[in-house]
Amino acid sequence: MTTAKRKKGSTPGRRKAAGGDAPRLPLHPAFDRDDQFQKRRQVLVQIAIHLFNRHGFHATSMEAIATEVGLTKGTLYHYYDSKTDLASDCVLESVADGLRMAQKAHEGGGNGLQKLERYLHLQFETLAGRGGSSWMLADISVLSEPQQAEARKRSRVVDALVQKMLEEGVADGSIVSVDPKVAEFFLMGALNWLPRWYSPEGSMSSSDLASLFIRMMFDGLRAKT
Numbered sequence: 001m002t003t004a005k006r007k008k009g010s011t012p013g014r015r016k017a018a019g020g021d022a023p024r025l026p027l028h029p030a031f032d033r034d035d036q037f038q039k040r041r042q043v044l045v046q047i048a049i050h051l052f053n054r055h056g057f058h059a060t061s062m063e064a065i066a067t068e069v070g071l072t073k074g075t076l077y078h079y080y081d082s083k084t085d086l087a088s089d090c091v092l093e094s095v096a097d098g099l100r101m102a103q104k105a106h107e108g109g110g111n112g113l114q115k116l117e118r119y120l121h122l123q124f125e126t127l128a129g130r131g132g133s134s135w136m137l138a139d140i141s142v143l144s145e146p147q148q149a150e151a152r153k154r155s156r157v158v159d160a161l162v163q164k165m166l167e168e169g170v171a172d173g174s175i176v177s178v179d180p181k182v183a184e185f186f187l188m189g190a191l192n193w194l195p196r197w198y199s200p201e202g203s204m205s206s207s208d209l210a211s212l213f214i215r216m217m218f219d220g221l222r223a224k225t
Helices: 031-054 062-068 071-081 082-107 112-127 145-172 180-192 204-217
Strands: none
Touching: 031 071, 031 082, 062 082, 071 082, 082 112, 082 145, 082 204, 112 145, 112 180, 112 204, 145 180, 180 204
16 A cells, blocks of 8 residues: 655654653554554545446546545545545555465465366455455556556566466366466456446345356366366
């Protein structure tokens, strides 16, 4: 997450010791306003992810995001200087989510295909919900060049883990011979568009959709026996 700018001076809520008084102990976390500031930014990221997913970046205004959390647009700019900066944090949050899921899937054991299926189920559980952030990776052109570079750098770590599952699957025979990089891009491209058309309030649960997605996608990946 990007670090918010603050005015120079002591931490809000912290008072200096006067005269010969003994130095004060560090501020208790419950009274750390910087901590609260970051928590509020995190809430704004989750709200923005949901709105960007459903309506797109350009069709979602800062005013709409502020209204969703009961703030004025002016107050929202206290936390983020621009919609682009907010979107950048949304993208980085999305990448972090993907990395956690890829690591969990890989550490769960099994053959390459089983790991990949586990990863996709985790993705659907998270991304089909309100906080799902996959679409944020579909188009990062709305970000500044440095922000795009940082997002790509972090995304490559996730790409490498998913490609490793594919490579393991090819090696252990659970996946047919396929270019891991091309297959990973194909799968992630399909996942990234999910929040634009899927509604958690619809008739199909995320688990059912995951099973359908895997069946459709893996008919061309699963080794024939």
